[in-house]
Amino acid sequence: MRCLISSVWVTSSCLSIALVTTTPPARAPTAPGSR
Secondary structure: HHHHHHHHHHHHHHHHHHHHHHHOOOOOOOOOOOO
């Protein structure tokens, strides 16, 4: 049971991180190497 919960938490955190990184496109061009 603990393994399942940990796996679900990891997947949820990964999804949230992916959403955060893909949602704000204004942060990517802020890098100096982007221009």
